[in-house]
Amino acid sequence: MTRKIVFLDRATLAPQIRLRQPAFAHELVEYDRTMPDEVSARLAGAAIAIINKVSLTQAVLERLPELKLIAVAATGTDCVDKAACQRLGIAITNIRGYAVNTVPEHTFALMLALRRNLVAYRQDVLDGVWQRSGQFCFFDHPIRDLGGARLGIIGEGVLGQRVAELGKAFGMVPMFAAHKGRAGLGPLYTPWPEVLATSDVITIHSPLTPDTRNMLAMPEFRAMRRKPLIINTARGGLVDENALVAALDEGLVSGAGFDVCDGEPPRPDSPLMRVAQRPNVILTPHVAWASDEAQQTLADQLIDNIEQFVGGTPVNLV
Missing domain, CATH: 3.40.50.720 (NAD(P)-binding Rossmann-like Domain)
Known part of the structure; x- marks a missing residue:
């Protein structure tokens, strides 16, 4: 047959x-x-x-x-x-x-580039700012270490676990977020509100389901007291993109590194495309999985x- x-x-x-x-x-x-x-x-x-x-x-x-x-x-x-x-x-x-290596590595590529403002500094070098500075370096953009930062991980599967391992290697403090709206999940998890309030970086490694769609929206961004980076290498639709743009505009988050969009490829007028040229935003074309x-x-x-x-x-x- x-x-x-x-x-x-x-x-x-x-x-x-x-x-x-x-x-x-x-x-x-x-x-x-x-x-x-x-x-x-x-x-x-x-x-x-x-x-x-x-x-x-x-x-x-x-x-x-x-x-x-x-x-x-x-x-x-x-x-x-x-x-x-x-x-x-x-x-x-x-x-x-x-994807146990490729997605976590891409996650940290986004994280490192944004925490260290590599996009902004690269553009400055291309624009001649280094020459005009008159010295061996300049400090136009803040640079933050990963060491000591609190890493909120949404999704405790194999990718979330690997991200936690890499985070520990960088000296970060990983926290697995309890599922939104649920308590009593066990010692692995940190309560959802605590992850939102205390993370310096939040990275998403969850499937897209009716329960997880728009899990991060304006109420969650307003609860983020430390103005974290938001990293999404999982699925478009997990983050309310219009709310993310508003959170960036209001300074509720310090930056966004996204490899996915809600609708791919994104429309030219989509929320993420409207902010893609900002130095604190990196948008890659769903290639985190693709080594x-x-x-x-x-x-x-x-x-x-x-x-x-x-x-x-x-x-x-x-």
Whole structure:
């Protein structure tokens, strides 16, 4: 039996990343990108769909009776209607553990650049300020160490845990935030209000769910007494972007390092794009996960997931 496999958005993996052929009879069709109105036609007759960010809605899934597996080439599965999949008997797998180095390292790249004002100083050098200063250095922008800073971590999974490890190596004081609105979660957690009030840096490593959407909004920013940096390498939508811009304008937070937006790519007039040129804002194009090493691990695990499912021993089921 030959199974048809369709990868709807192959261009979400870099061209140098090798996607090995599954070890069973198959036909693999790859598309660089797929628009919403192309999904149903391209998945017609497919037993296995590979997606990264293409949306699979109930209406689309109901038109695909032969589809048995959606292999998501990412950890987050918010692009798939999971309730519809359960009702229709379609399995979903995702990728786990591949980003344990790349995302935390990107998190600290943003953190270090903002705490040390690297963007502003680089621009000053390009603009000739160093030459005009008349001495070996100048102090136009504050520089803050990570050592001794309090690091509020929202999300206690493998990425949050790795960020805490790196924070300790820098001499920071990590705190795992208790889930918003919940108490009594155990000794790992610091109460949500305390994390907001006492953090010098807040970094987010949570999934996007109805409960976590806009978890940081104006009430939370007003509770941040130490004017922290806000770092988001998780998902757009976890932070109310309009509220973030207002918090930056009012000095409630000292800066923002974001690798994700609520809607990607962002519109030119979106909140984060409106402030992206500020020296205390760094916006990167959802690449925290994308080191070559991490992408190859992801690609290998993606095919492992498919082979295990076809072999009757599924792993990484959502």
